[in-house]
Amino acid sequence: MNRETKVCQKCKKDFWIEPEDFKFYQKISVPPPTWCPECRMVRRMNFRNERALYRNKCVLCSKDTLSAYPEKSDFVIYCHNCWWSDKWSTLDYGIEYNFSKSFFEQFKDLMKKVPRPALSYTNAVASEYINYGVNMKNTYLTFGSHDLENVSYAKTSAHSKDSIDITTTLWSEFCYETVDCSKCFKVFFSRYVEDSQEDQFLFACRNCSDCLGCANLRSKSHCIFNQQYLKDEYDKKIKEFDLGSYKNFIEFREKFKEHVLKYPHRFAMIRNSINVIGDDIRNSKNCYWCFFVTRDAENCRYSANISDATKDSMDLTGAGLDSELLYEEVSGIGRRSYFGVKIWYSY
Ligand SMILES: [Zn+2]
Ligand SMILES: [Zn+2]
Incomplete structure (x- = not known):
């Protein structure tokens, strides 16, 4: 065709x-x-409210709960504990299908009757203020993330530990203020950094250690503003910068911003991928118009925020974790699921 x-x-x-x-x-x-693809994406995003949270009351136990729905919404909201409990069954809300009415009219009525969870997360231990999360332990104020431990204030991050203020940060530990970083250890105030440790203020660097304020470096140690130093000199310089002082920190951050602008920026962050169009894609192939792909996507199209091995799928917003043949899904995990919202582990 x-x-x-x-x-x-x-x-x-x-x-x-x-x-x-x-x-x-x-x-x-x-x-x-x-x-068109963009209007379809906007339509999907309307179904995924990650961070506009409200104080609400659980309809079943009447306790206060944090909720993705305001108190005056059309929906029946249960707190996390009630929704996951055996106190109720979804089958109790079954309705007889009426062939003289449209499917969507009846589906809408059903959606208003069946209780829905105030927030969307599963397998979370000692974690508060989280929404759209899977496999979380000791996490706080974190959204659209999975497999995190001891992490606060995170967004679209995964497989990471002991970090604060991270966005799209993967397989990392002890990170702070990182955006789009992966396999990093003790990396702070950095963006687009991979396989690096003990660095601060890096931009688009890979396989670096003990570097400060650098852009586009590959396999370097003891560099400051892209200049090579001996270890002793580097240690001395670091002490002189005294970034523990807020005044020095702010000044340094401004200098770093100017420094980064002098260097070429890649048109898109596509790593180890074949035949892909989009941005922020790792280890993937044959993907068209895809964005924020953590790893191993294959034959996906018009999708964003897809995690860990999503295959043969189209029109996804927040989906993945070994999923296949998904279409028009918002927050989908599974196989052969179409036109769904929050369809997790369904095959
Ligand atoms: Zn359109
Ligand atoms: Zn409740």
Whole structure:
């Protein structure tokens, strides 16, 4: 099948359906979309409220609970403990299907009746103020993340420990104020850093240790502002900078910002990947228009925030963990699941 141009029924702009898209729709027997990829993404994002949280009351136990839904929402909200308890059954809310009414009308009514959890997380121990989390221990105020331990104030991070203020940070320990970093140890105030340790203020560096205020370095130690020093000189310089002083810290941070601007920036952070278009993608192949892919995605299209081995899927927002054949999913983990919101471990 050839590429087809369509008019998006939402924004009225032209969009393409590619031959690869048609193959996927045929494979899972769904009609081609009538909305463009961007409008579809916006529609999905409307179903994933990660961080606008409200004080609410559990309808079952009447206790106060933090909730992704305001008190005046249309939905029946249960606190985490009640929702996971045996005090109720989803089957009690079953309705007889009425063939004279539309499916979506009845589905909407059902959605309003069946209790939903105030927040969305599973397998969490001693963790508070978290939403969209899986496998968390001692985490606090953390969103859209999984497999974290002793971590606070994190977003879209995974497989990391003992860190604070991290965003899209993976397989790391003792990190602070890192964005898009992976396999780092004791890395602070840094962005796009990989396989590095004991560094501060790095930008797009890889395999570095004991470096300060550098950009685009590969396999270096004891560098400051991209200049090589001997270990003794480096240690002396570090003491002189005295970054424990707030005034010095702020001054240094401004200098670092200026320093980084002097260096070329990669057009996209695509690592160890073949035939991919998007940004922030690791170890993946054949992905088109994908963003924030932690690892091992294959044959995915029009998706963002996909974690750990997602295959043959399209139109995902927050999905993954060994998933396959997902379509139009928000927060999906599983196989052969289409048009779902928060469908976890379903096959
Ligand atoms: Zn559109
Ligand atoms: Zn309750």
